[in-house]
């Protein structure tokens with residue numbers, strides 16, 4: 045991938061910018077992600093929060109409106125763009141297809157396979173029935189760092 049990466053919502057009123065490579069990439073098959081993505085699973089590229097900024101527009105809270113995860117949407121086209129987990133203020137979960145160039149993206153791990161559609165195949169290297177336990181993330185992040193972002197990528 046070429047940094048910085050620029051991106052936008054469906055209508056392009058909200059624009060974003062990412063200046064570092066992702067820490068890990070995921071696909072999630074949970075019921076909430078299936079509904080919010082209007083699809084079989086959601087995609088996430090997890091970036092350090094200090095590497096992410098909204099450069100244009102004013103995204104609004106959507107999704108659950110709960111205290112745990114702040115789901116950000118474009119107020120005009122209602123695209124689900126990124127999520128800020130309240131417990132992890134140092135990271136931001138960006139929907140990678142917002143990025144203008146996202147062909148590099150491939151999910152390294154997939155979560156909630158227990159509710160995945162039978163035909164849904166993501167190519168993820170690691171699969172978990174639910175979310176991996178917190179203590180598993182350190183090893184997963186290290187594995188991703190040596191694996192490289194995107195299974196089709198060389199860097």
Ligand SMILES: [Zn+2]
Nearest residue numbers: 053055118121
């Ligand atoms: Zn929009």
Ligand SMILES: [Zn+2]
Nearest residue numbers: 072073074077
């Ligand atoms: Zn999910």
